[in-house]
Amino acid sequence: MADDVTIEDSSEEVENPTVPPSETERRQLHDLWTSGTEEPAWVVASTAEGAQLMLPRDEATAGDVAEESGTLVTDDRLYKDEAVEEEITILNMGPQHPSTHGVLRLQLELDGEVIRRVKPVIGYLHTGMEKTGETLTFLQGPTNVTRMDYLAPFHNELCFSLATEALLGVDVPPRAQAIRVLMTELNRVSSHLTWVATQGMDLGAVSMMIYGIRERELLLAFFEKTTGLRMNHNYVRPGGVAADLPDGWQDDVAEIVRAIPDGLDDYHDLLTENPIFLGRTKGVGVITSEECFAYGITGPPLRATGINWDLRKAQPYSGIEQYEFDVPLAENGDVYDRYLVRMEEIRQSLRIAAQVLESMPDGDYRTGDLKVTPPPRKRINESMEALIHHFKIFTEGFKVPAGEHYQAIEGPRGELGHYLVSVGEAKPWRLHCRTPSFAAIQSLPIMMGDQLIADAIAVIASVDPVLGDVDR
Amino acid sequence: MSEQAPPPEEEVVVESARLRLAPLLAGLAETFADATFEESVAGQQVARVESARLVEFVQACRDAGFEMFIDLTAVDYYRRRPGPRYDVVVGLLSLEHNLRLRVLVEVDGDVPTAPSITGVYPGANFYEREVYDLFGIEFTGHPDLTRIMIQDDWEGHPLRKDTAVGSVPIQFRNTNKVL
Amino acid sequence: MADRSGFLTTSINSIANWARYQSSWGATFGLACCAIEMMHTGAAHNDLARFGMEVFRASPRQADLMIVAGRVSQKMAPVLRQVYDQMPEPKWVISMGACASSGGMFNNYALVQGVDQVVPVDVYVPGCPPGPQSLMHAILTLHEGIKSGEFVRV
Numbered sequence: 001m002a003d004d005v006t007i008e009d010s011s012e013e014v015e016n017p018t019v020p021p022s023e024t025e026r027r028q029l030h031d032l033w034t035s036g037t038e039e040p041a042w043v044v045a046s047t048a049e050g051a052q053l054m055l056p057r058d059e060a061t062a063g064d065v066a067e068e069s070g071t072l073v074t075d076d077r078l079y080k081d082e083a084v085e086e087e088i089t090i091l092n093m094g095p096q097h098p099s100t101h102g103v104l105r106l107q108l109e110l111d112g113e114v115i116r117r118v119k120p121v122i123g124y125l126h127t128g129m130e131k132t133g134e135t136l137t138f139l140q141g142p143t144n145v146t147r148m149d150y151l152a153p154f155h156n157e158l159c160f161s162l163a164t165e166a167l168l169g170v171d172v173p174p175r176a177q178a179i180r181v182l183m184t185e186l187n188r189v190s191s192h193l194t195w196v197a198t199q200g201m202d203l204g205a206v207s208m209m210i211y212g213i214r215e216r217e218l219l220l221a222f223f224e225k226t227t228g229l230r231m232n233h234n235y236v237r238p239g240g241v242a243a244d245l246p247d248g249w250q251d252d253v254a255e256i257v258r259a260i261p262d263g264l265d266d267y268h269d270l271l272t273e274n275p276i277f278l279g280r281t282k283g284v285g286v287i288t289s290e291e292c293f294a295y296g297i298t299g300p301p302l303r304a305t306g307i308n309w310d311l312r313k314a315q316p317y318s319g320i321e322q323y324e325f326d327v328p329l330a331e332n333g334d335v336y337d338r339y340l341v342r343m344e345e346i347r348q349s350l351r352i353a354a355q356v357l358e359s360m361p362d363g364d365y366r367t368g369d370l371k372v373t374p375p376p377r378k379r380i381n382e383s384m385e386a387l388i389h390h391f392k393i394f395t396e397g398f399k400v401p402a403g404e405h406y407q408a409i410e411g412p413r414g415e416l417g418h419y420l421v422s423v424g425e426a427k428p429w430r431l432h433c434r435t436p437s438f439a440a441i442q443s444l445p446i447m448m449g450d451q452l453i454a455d456a457i458a459v460i461a462s463v464d465p466v467l468g469d470v471d472r
Numbered sequence: 473m474s475e476q477a478p479p480p481e482e483e484v485v486v487e488s489a490r491l492r493l494a495p496l497l498a499g500l501a502e503t504f505a506d507a508t509f510e511e512s513v514a515g516q517q518v519a520r521v522e523s524a525r526l527v528e529f530v531q532a533c534r535d536a537g538f539e540m541f542i543d544l545t546a547v548d549y550y551r552r553r554p555g556p557r558y559d560v561v562v563g564l565l566s567l568e569h570n571l572r573l574r575v576l577v578e579v580d581g582d583v584p585t586a587p588s589i590t591g592v593y594p595g596a597n598f599y600e601r602e603v604y605d606l607f608g609i610e611f612t613g614h615p616d617l618t619r620i621m622i623q624d625d626w627e628g629h630p631l632r633k634d635t636a637v638g639s640v641p642i643q644f645r646n647t648n649k650v651l
Numbered sequence: 652m653a654d655r656s657g658f659l660t661t662s663i664n665s666i667a668n669w670a671r672y673q674s675s676w677g678a679t680f681g682l683a684c685c686a687i688e689m690m691h692t693g694a695a696h697n698d699l700a701r702f703g704m705e706v707f708r709a710s711p712r713q714a715d716l717m718i719v720a721g722r723v724s725q726k727m728a729p730v731l732r733q734v735y736d737q738m739p740e741p742k743w744v745i746s747m748g749a750c751a752s753s754g755g756m757f758n759n760y761a762l763v764q765g766v767d768q769v770v771p772v773d774v775y776v777p778g779c780p781p782g783p784q785s786l787m788h789a790i791l792t793l794h795e796g797i798k799s800g801e802f803v804r805v
Contacts, residue, residue, distance in 0.1 A: 095727065096734050098679050098709045102686070103727060122598075123621040124727045125683060128761035130606075131630055131637055143756065147779075150684035166514045194687065213694035220691070231684055231780055293539045293567075295595035309567050405513045406543070406563060406574060419561065421547050429552070434543040434563065442598045468683050471621060471724075622761065623726045630760045638760030 088116075091453075095124040099202050099457045102467030104441065106456070113453050118445040125471040133431035137397030138164050141428065143234045145418070148433060149469035150231060151194055154180075154187040155411040156433075157236035162317055163407035163420040164238040167400050170369050174361040176240040177319040182253070182356040183226070183235065184318075184409075185349040189260065190219040191412035191464075192346050196267060199339070199461040203280050205270065215263040222252045239373050240366030250357060257354045264346060271339070281336035285447040285459035288333060295446075296439040299414025300341045301463055305333035311410035318409075323355045335462040342464075371398050397426035406434075413437055413464055437469035496537055496569050504529055518574045523586055526577050527613075530562065530589045538564040538573055541593035544600060546607045550633035556580035558609060562589065562596075579609060588614035606631040664800060671715070671741065672797035674703040675790075678714035678738060680731070682721025685748040685780040689720045692783040702790060711737040716793070717770070718786075722750035723763045735770045743802060745789050746772040749779045773802050 094105035103124035109117035133144050141164065142157040149156055158180055165172060172180075193216045200208020220230045225246050227233035235242050271277045287297070289305040302309055310327045312320050328344035330337035366373045374393045375386040402424040408417040414436030421430040440463040447459045497517060501509055507521045507529065521529045543563030550557060556578035564573045579586045588611035589596045600611045601620040608629035611617060619626070628635055681689055693699045693707060708714040711734045723731055735744070746766050749755035752775045754764035763769060773796065776789040796802035 095730055096680065096711075098707075103682060103730075123619075123623075124724060124730065125722065126621040126724050126726060126761045127683075127722055127757050128630060128638075128759040129757070131759050131761075132757055135637055147684060147756075150687060197690075209690075210695045213691055214696060217691065217696045229779075230782055231687065294541065294593055296541045296543070296593075297595075298540075307567070314567075314570050403513045404547075406516060406572070408542075408572075415542065417543060417563070419543065419545060419563075423552055429549075430547045432543075432545040432547075432561075434545075438598065439595060442595060626725075635760075637758070639758035640764055 093456070095121075100460060100467075101198060101465055104460070104465065104467055104470070106444070108448075108453065108456065110453060115448050115451055115453055115456060118448045118456075120441050120444050122441060122467075122470050125467045127468070127472060129472045130431050130433065134428060137426045138238055138400055138428065139393065139397050141431070142237055145431075145433065146232050146234055147468065148472055149411065149413070149416070149435065149437070149466050151191040151466050152187055152412050152416075153231055153233050154183045154236055155409060155416055157234065158184055158318065159407055159409045159411075159416050159418045160420075160431075161236050161238045162409065163405050163418045164400060166405045166407060167403050167420060167422050168238070168369075168372065168398075169401075170239060170367050170372055172240055172318075172367055173363050173365070174319065175363040176365045176367070178356050178360050179241050179245060179365060180236055180318045181320050181323065182353055182360075183223075183241075185352045185356075186219055186222070186253075186256065188349045188412045189256075189346050189353075190216050190223075192342050192349075193219070193260075195342060195412075195461075195464045196339075199458075199464075200267075200271065202457045202461045203277060205274075205277070208267065208270065211263060211266060211270075215260050218256055218259060222249075222256060225249075225252065239369065240364070244365045253353060253357045257350050257357070260350060261347065264343065267343065272343075278336065280455070280458050281334065281339060281462070283332070283334050283336075284451060284455045285335045285462055286333050287443060287447050291443065291446055292333075295443045297414065297436075297443055298439070299411065299436055300338050300345065301333070301440065302414065303327065304330045304337035304341045306331050311408055311415060315408065317407075320352070322359075323352045325349075325352050335458050338462045399424060399426050400428075408434070411436055413440065413466070413469065433472055435469040435472065437463075437465040437467070440465055441470050496566060496571055497573065500529070500532055500536060503532060512574070516572060516574060518576060520576045520578070523577050523579055526560075526562075526575070527587050527589055527592065530564075530575065530592045533564055533573060533575070534592055537568055538566045538571075540565040540567060541595045542572075544589075544596050544603065546603045546609055546631075548607060548631065548633045558584050558607065560586050560603070560609065584609045585612055586610075587612055590614055605629070608632065668798055668800055672794040675716045675743065675794070675797065676714050677704060677707045677716045677718050678711045678734065679707045679709060680717050680719055680734065682719070682723065682727065683750065685720035685751070688780045688783060689718060689747065689786065692786045697783040697787065699787070699790075702787070702794065704790065711735075712739065714738055715742050716745065717742065718745045718747050719751045719766045719770075719772075720747040720780075722755065722757060723766050723769065724761050725763055728763050728769045731766065732769050743773045743793055743797070744770050745774045745776060745786075745793060747776045747786060747789070748781055749777065752777070755779060 089110040091108045091110055092105070093108060094100045095103040100106070105121040105124065107119040107121065108115050129144055129148055133141060136144055141160050145156040145160045146153040193212045197209045197212025200212065223233060224230045226249065227235040227242070287301065287305065289302065289307050292302045292305055292307070298309070306329055308327055308329055313327060325348040328341045328348065330341050370389070374390045379386040380390050400422040402422055404419070404421045406417055406419045408415050415434065416436060417434035419432040419434065420428050423429045444459065444463070448456050451459070497509060501507065504521065504525065507519050510518050512518045542565045545561050547559045547561060548557060549559065558579045560577040560579055562575040564575065577586055586609055588600055590600065591613065597615070598620060600614050601617060603609050604611060604617050605619045605621050606629055622630070630638065691697060693705060699705055715738060717735060717738065719731065746752045750757065750762070751766045754762050758764060766772060774789045774793050776785050778785050793802065
């Protein structure tokens with residue numbers, strides 16, 4: 001290490017941290033591993049977190065602590081005065097971490113192995129979809145939103161389509177509704193299968209990863225056959241669906257309904273009474289129903305606290321009220337209960353799919369409103385007007401009356417809502433997506449407070465966040 | 473809560489507003505005479521309140537039974553309507569009465585400002601940060617109003633209508649490499 | 652380049668390249684939708700272990716192939732570059748999917764329009780998201796390139 005740069009120099013640099021480093025200083029940085037010196041001020045300045053920085057405990061007031069944890073609720077679990085200063089570590093987890101289910105970043109304050117404070121930092125997958133949505137027509141809109149929650153593409157498309165149809169005042173024929181219910185419920189299964197696979201892997205059961213994805217391949221093959229893509233389908237569109245179900249779809253759905261419960265039995269054998277799994281999940285990451293209300297947490301985490309709230313029952317959409325299914329509930333609101341609720345939801349969704357299989361109505365898969373639906377292919381070959389009509393629908397798009405509408409459906413992670421504002425043009429004036437994972441991420445400090453660091457992984461997995469859903 | 477969600481309760485007519493309101497909202501309409509209640513597409517309940525009374529109104533909503541905070545966002549009506557430029561939109565939900573309420577607040581100015589409702593619903597924290605980040609609307613009383621989605625050194629607010637989409641021409645590098 | 656080297660160095664190079672392509676370990680850089688397809692590629696149905704690649708390392712220090720799976724936001728780009736810098740030489744990058752290759756359909760303020768503006772890319776995979784077969788084709792293409800010495804940067 002060069003002698004001309006001393007540690008005293010770095011204390012002066014604090015006054016002006018933006019002084020560009022000399023070559024010697026740059027080299028000195030590489031010696032930090034062995035030299036034991038502190039980081040120079042310019043290094044600190046160049047990697048500063050700005051407002052995102054978690055302050056050291058002696059600089060942070062109790063108010064700061066409450067603010068950083070994303071809550072104003074005074075909660076003694078989040079702040080312990082008896083924590084010994086020397087044992088406090090601030091650990092940065094993510095954004096590149098295999099167990100954060102994407103690019104979530106958490107700043108954890110650790111007292112030994114116990115988490116005292118958590119600060120979630122998001123935005124690493126911010127895609128500007130709400131801005132892009134304003135530049136696409138209503139017919140192109142599902143292309144955009146389907147990439148938002150990439151584990152539940154059909155739900156995003158359906159929510160956008162329902163909001164558009166409500167503004168248009170268009171009715172959808174029964175067959176299209178049944179197809180939508182079939183696809184979204186199968187999508188709920190595939191989403192929960194990914195969740196059980198990743199949760200198992202995060203808790204050490206790597207074989208769950210293999211099993212969950214084995215079953216999911218069945219569903220993805222059916223989705224590919226129907227829509228042409230394994231994910232990001234752009235299949236549910238305003239006015240109906242893009243195409244009818246393929247020939248032989250009954251056999252595929254029957255096979256799915258038969259095979260996946262077998263897999264579920266395997267998972268139950270593997271996990272439900274496994275002492276390691278129980279130890280990692282029972283009593284971990286508890287959230288109460290009042291906290292769920294205050295933070296807007298819906299879906300399986302809410303139902304795991306014993307609140308019977310499912311938008312499929314409470315505010316039914318797309319004719320889902322015709323089908324029989326139960327809403328699984330649990331009591332404790334911990335990781336294990338969320339696991340049980342989701343596992344049972346898979347069975348209930350398959351039950352709905354089996355009913356759709358038996359009762360699929362005949363008819364058209366798109367609405368008869370010719371301002372929304374492009375003319376059939378045969379007519380385009382025969383009629384000039386049909387050709388022009390087809391062209392105009394796919395270039396200009398259809399105009400949607402001015403108004404605003406909030407449409408909510410029950411996604412796999414909770415309430416998925418799209419708030420659409422139209423000013424009478426072919427493109428939405430504003431598209432806002434209320435996503436369940438965003439609320440769930442906000443509640444992580446509550447669930448993780450005073451737990452072991454190993455439990456943080458279990459908690460993240462149990463709220464099943466999709467970072468595309470959080471950051472949009 | 474019962475197994476099935478309860479059916480919507482009987483609607484009453486509030487003479488002053490001349491609107492059919494759910495009973496839950498009728499009390500609110502009496503307390504807040506300056507708030508206007510309307511019904512949007514598909515019968516959704518919308519309330520417009522003044523910015524200064526937002527916190528008070530939301531607190532009253534929570535006391536009246538809207539226990540769940542659902543959503544907070546904003547809309548920029550740039551050159552689309554006379555009067556204030558932005559709407560702040562708060563979505564509330566009552567599980568017990570199976571009713572949604574959307575509260576709209578108009579804000580305007582070079583630095584548009586709205587009161588923060590984090591004191592009533594702590595869950596509004598991230599949502600207000602998002603609106604601050606993307607629209608530049610400042611929430612007075614918010615504990616930690618910092619950027620949340622885009623990086624700290626980004627200038628401007630992307631979802632404002634006078635901000636461009638920001639598209640750039642795409643360039644592929646190393647395209648001449650042939651294997 | 653190869654012509655000027657002696658017999659011994661070229662032989663050692665080809666042996667080294669043979670070893671490199673047989674076991675290129677990936678760094679998990681799952682960002683968005685493509686990461687799910689990357690998981691599917693590694694799982695039992697598609698079985699990436701056939702090509703000596705079943706291990707995805709959590710630490711970039713142990714990896715020599717980065718599969719950028721998904722859209723790269725401007726906030727994520729410095730992180731991506733740092734992870735790339737932490738990988739030991741020689742290293743390769745596969746840009747998986749339309750978003751990573753060119754920004755895809757999201758040409759807006761938030762996204763980097765192609766990860767090749769941040770790190771050098773060896774193979775681009777088309778698709779949104781590319782299926783497991785597409786990714787495996789890209790990996791085999793990369794293996795061919797490594798074997799022939801085309802893709803090794805010195």
